[in-house]
Every structure is written in structure tokens, then in C-alpha cells.
Amino acid sequence: MDPQDRRYTSEHEWVKLEGDVAVVGITDFAQDQLGDVVYVELPKVGDKVEAMKPFGVVESVKTASDLYAPVSGTVAEVNDQLATEPQLVNDAPYQGGWMIKIQPDDPAAIDTLLTAQQYADEVAKA
Amino acid sequence: MTGDAATGGALLRTALYDRHLAAGARMVDFGGWDMPIQYKSGIRAEHLAVRSGVGVFDLSHMGRLYVRGPDALKLVQWLATNDAGRLGEGRAQYSLICGERGQILDDIIVYNLGDQYLMVVNASNRLKILAWIDEQRQGPLAGLDVTVDDRTFETAMIGFQGPESQRLLQGLVSGDLSTLRYYAAVASTVYRKNTLVARTGYTGEDGFEVIVSTKDGPEIWDVLLEQRHGVQPVAAALGARDTLRLEAGMPLYGHEIDEDANPFEAGLGRVVKLAKGEFAGSKALSEISEKGVERKLVAFELTAGGVPRQGYPVLEGESAVGQVTSGNVSPSLGTPIGMAYVPTRLGEPGTNIAVEIRGKVVPARVTTLPFYAHKTKKIAPPPSARA
Numbered sequence: 279m280d281p282q283d284r285r286y287t288s289e290h291e292w293v294k295l296e297g298d299v300a301v302v303g304i305t306d307f308a309q310d311q312l313g314d315v316v317y318v319e320l321p322k323v324g325d326k327v328e329a330m331k332p333f334g335v336v337e338s339v340k341t342a343s344d345l346y347a348p349v350s351g352t353v354a355e356v357n358d359q360l361a362t363e364p365q366l367v368n369d370a371p372y373q374g375g376w377m378i379k380i381q382p383d384d385p386a387a388i389d390t391l392l393t394a395q396q397y398a399d400e401v402a403k404a
Numbered sequence: 405m406t407g408d409a410a411t412g413g414a415l416l417r418t419a420l421y422d423r424h425l426a427a428g429a430r431m432v433d434f435g436g437w438d439m440p441i442q443y444k445s446g447i448r449a450e451h452l453a454v455r456s457g458v459g460v461f462d463l464s465h466m467g468r469l470y471v472r473g474p475d476a477l478k479l480v481q482w483l484a485t486n487d488a489g490r491l492g493e494g495r496a497q498y499s500l501i502c503g504e505r506g507q508i509l510d511d512i513i514v515y516n517l518g519d520q521y522l523m524v525v526n527a528s529n530r531l532k533i534l535a536w537i538d539e540q541r542q543g544p545l546a547g548l549d550v551t552v553d554d555r556t557f558e559t560a561m562i563g564f565q566g567p568e569s570q571r572l573l574q575g576l577v578s579g580d581l582s583t584l585r586y587y588a589a590v591a592s593t594v595y596r597k598n599t600l601v602a603r604t605g606y607t608g609e610d611g612f613e614v615i616v617s618t619k620d621g622p623e624i625w626d627v628l629l630e631q632r633h634g635v636q637p638v639a640a641a642l643g644a645r646d647t648l649r650l651e652a653g654m655p656l657y658g659h660e661i662d663e664d665a666n667p668f669e670a671g672l673g674r675v676v677k678l679a680k681g682e683f684a685g686s687k688a689l690s691e692i693s694e695k696g697v698e699r700k701l702v703a704f705e706l707t708a709g710g711v712p713r714q715g716y717p718v719l720e721g722e723s724a725v726g727q728v729t730s731g732n733v734s735p736s737l738g739t740p741i742g743m744a745y746v747p748t749r750l751g752e753p754g755t756n757i758a759v760e761i762r763g764k765v766v767p768a769r770v771t772t773l774p775f776y777a778h779k780t781k782k783i784a785p786p787p788s789a790r791a
Contacts, residue, residue: 313442313643314447314448314735316732317709317710317711317733319709319710335762337711337733339447339643339735340441340442340447340643342713361709365448
């Protein structure tokens, strides 16, 4: 089971509220499907992101895949470590492999996303 | 009976299909075959295993066409662009099959096995090449005393590739592998089973390819994967095969070469032997050779971040002047590399170009092949020469 301290999207992102910023990454299922991640294209601090619109791209040896913002807001921080160590997305998708932090327009929007159980059910159906 | 006719459109399976499933492989449709693209450890780990130890590949999907009879050499010489007349017994050569316009129908390896020739063709092109052979035999090759036997389903082919390959394989085969030259092949036994062992490969490493009967395939696969001399061979699949051949600068049919490409623009003029006499496509190829080519296949590296992929435009200034044929982040070097067709005038190593990646212009530089050279073939410069 994926961590229960955060919410999920059907596009395989996770989002976790830490103080007043929402940390965003991709799920263990997503990194496993992608295979070895070799490049992550991320927005800049201050960029606006919109819920369920692409904010970046994750590229593995096999393929490129869009990253979707779980909530609307402003990019507060970007995980610069992924520029040199993209494999962190594979090794630690819920920790060191986080991608961006969003200052959400409406923090309550996070609670409308999938719970770990609901996400697990979606993955099982796919 | 496991031939094309028997499958009713379903994907074909090699003799090692069950082994792939048991190993947790991810399977994909590759040229009509249900093949592993990666095993559990992933493409990067498989790639690096081939660069440092040994990787074991199922290559059984590739077509194996045996040509025998008094006119076997005549048929091979007509079909393939390289000069099989200069191919000694027990030797292999890279070659192309070209159509009447000089377009590339396939790239192949031709083996002179003494009593017959073996042509190893790409999985996706096997039926096309068989049809092309039939067409030629009703035309320019009419009356030849020769049989072409497609033994793809009766045999399995396994790659054993990497710097440790000779040391590990030697314990399993009859005969001395240290005397088997690059692009040489010998009838041997592996684990007491009759095989053809060839020092060929598609990884840029030293390595071998063995052909065994379909029946013996799974047992030989298991034996080849056993640990020896403290080295654990790693099952490697199509994903790693692609990144390995890209680093080695080897073309892949459907990427660098296809029916829209001719050998000269693909940098394969060295295997087109126009002097050997008339052969399929030779008239057109001779004209192309004289006229010169307008585009050229080059290697490039991105000088900023990104991952180049097949089909991405190559830019000169604002205008698209070429196309990426293959690209990835090199697992060995950690940098983004690729191959592309560009106008001939941009083909010199060092030339600055750019690749358009999702609407963004990413700078790149034309470079030389291979991206990665097998270590023992590289002669290190003296310390003073190092920057």
C-alpha cells in the first residue's frame, strides 16, 4: 500500500501537505512502469500550475510521460537534485524523488483527491 | 508447428518465452514476436552488466535463413550488397539487402558455414525478405540450383555479450574461443549440445552468439545464466540491446535505416561492393554513389538537458533540416546521445546543431562514433597527453 499520509491522482502523482506547501511526486507504481528515469523536466519557481494540467515531463530510457499538477497554485520549490540524480525517482519516489512544491490556491482541494486505498483500487482496475 | 501460418495473427513466441515470463520480464510486440523489453532489474542494470560482465539475450526472433546447393553463393551474391565471394569458410560479414531503387530492405549478417550460407535477418523483415527472394527467383535468379530454408522456428539464438563472455563461455564449449576471431563462426557444442558459435554481436562489447535447436534452447539458456568464475551473467532484453547498440553507433532497422534510406547516406557504403558485379539494386546504388548524397547519418550529443528521441526535428537556426533516428541518455556515459539525418554540409564532427524537444530548442553538437568503445580496443594515451 502506498503511504496513507498523502493523496493521489489517477495520473499517478502523489501530493502531501507540509505546512502550507503541497509536495508533489510520482507513485511507486508510476516509477516502476516507467523504468529507469533519466531526465525530469520541471517548471521554475514562481510558475503557475493548474490542477490536472501538465507541469513537467519525466523521461525514462523507454518513454516520456507528462506530469500532472494535483492542485492549482504557484511553484514554491523545485527538486534540483533530480537534474543530476534522476534515478532518485526510482529509488525513493515518496521521499528524495519528490519533484515540486506548490503553494496551493486552495489547500482544501487536496482532500478531494484519491486516498491511498482509492488509488490502489484504480491501479488494480487498470 | 509453430510457424507464422499456425498462429492466426497472434504474436509469435521463441523457445525461451516461458523463461522470460518466469523471470518477470515485461513483454512487448517486437516485429510480430512477444519479446522481453526488460527484466526485473531494469534496462540500465542490464546495460551495465553487459559493459562490465556478461549479458544473455534471447535473439531467437531474428530470422535464420539457410542457403544451400551448388548455386548458394550466386543467390547470396545477388541478394546482398557485400562481397560474399570474399567470405572465407567460418567467417561472417555484415551486409545489406537492397531493392531496385537502392533502398534498404534489411541489414543482415551472412555466415559462410562451408556447406551452406546462413543469413540472419531482422525479425520484422523476415517475411518481406522471403517474399523478395521468391520474387528474385522468378526473375533474375530463375533456374538457380539452390534451396532457401527458413529455420527460424527450428532453432534458438542466444547472445552472450560482455567483457567476461569468453572466459565464461570457454568452460561450456568445445574448442578454443581465444582463437575464434571477431566475425568468425565455428560448429561446436555448448553443454554437449550441437551449436554454431559465432563471435558476433550488437552491443559494442566482445561477445558471442550461439544457435542451437529449439528443443535445446531453454536448457542452454539456463546453463548460460549460471554463475561462473564469480561472475553472474544477467538476462538482458531488447531495451538494453537498443541502448547498447546506440552507444556502439550501430544502426537499427526502422530507425537509422529503412526503405526511405540508402546505404551511402546511412554511412554504410563500405558494405556495398559495386565492383563485385551486378546484384539487386546495384544499378541504382552505382548512380547514387556517383551522384553523392544530400543527407548524412550523424552522431550527436545534446549540450543541454533533455532526451532526444526518434522523429524529433533537427534544427538549423529556426528551420527543421533533419530528423533524429534514435536517442536516449547513454547509460554508460550519463549524457544524452543520438543519431540523426542532417544535410551533408552539417555532417562534420563539431558542427553545432539543435534538436527540437516538445517545442523547445535544445543545443547539440555533431560528434564521432562510437559513443562508447570497448575498453580493450581502446589504447590509452600516455599520461602527458591527457588534458
